[in-house]
Amino acid sequence: MTETMRVRLAPTERAELEAAAEVAGLTVSEYVRRRVLGRKVVAPLALTDAQTLAELRRLGGLVKHLATIGQGNPDDLRAALTxxxxxxxxxxx
Incomplete structure (x- = not known):
């Protein structure tokens, strides 16, 4: 069973909550619930961030491969991986 709670907000506060909920990919109710109860609110990765992360991982795999087959300066390869x-x-x- 759920209950409804009414809260008065200024128009700017409501707009701020709606914008924050949208960025987090949540309904306003879920966003407020998580914030009030101290739960995590994590925005999903943007598509470009996910693509960039995938590319970094791919490049890391290539650098690791070069190190494994003995190509390149080991210090440079370690630094690149780091x-x-x-x-x-x-x-x-």
């Missing part, structure tokens, strides 16, 4: 990994983490979070 930078790709850090970029992927920045995009994914």
């Amino acid at each position: 930078e790709l990994r850090e970029a992927a983490v920045r995009i994914a979070t």
Whole structure:
């Protein structure tokens, strides 16, 4: 069973809530519920972010392959893998 709660908001506050819910991919009710109850509100990755993340992972695989077959300077390959990994983490979070 669910219950309804009415809350008074200024028009600008309502617009702000609606915009934030849309960015998070949630209904306004679900967005407010999560925020009020201290639950996570995580916006889904934009398509371009998902594509960029996939490309970084692909490049990381290629760099790892080069290291495995002994091509390239090992220090440069390690540095490239580290930078790709850090970029992927920045995009994914």
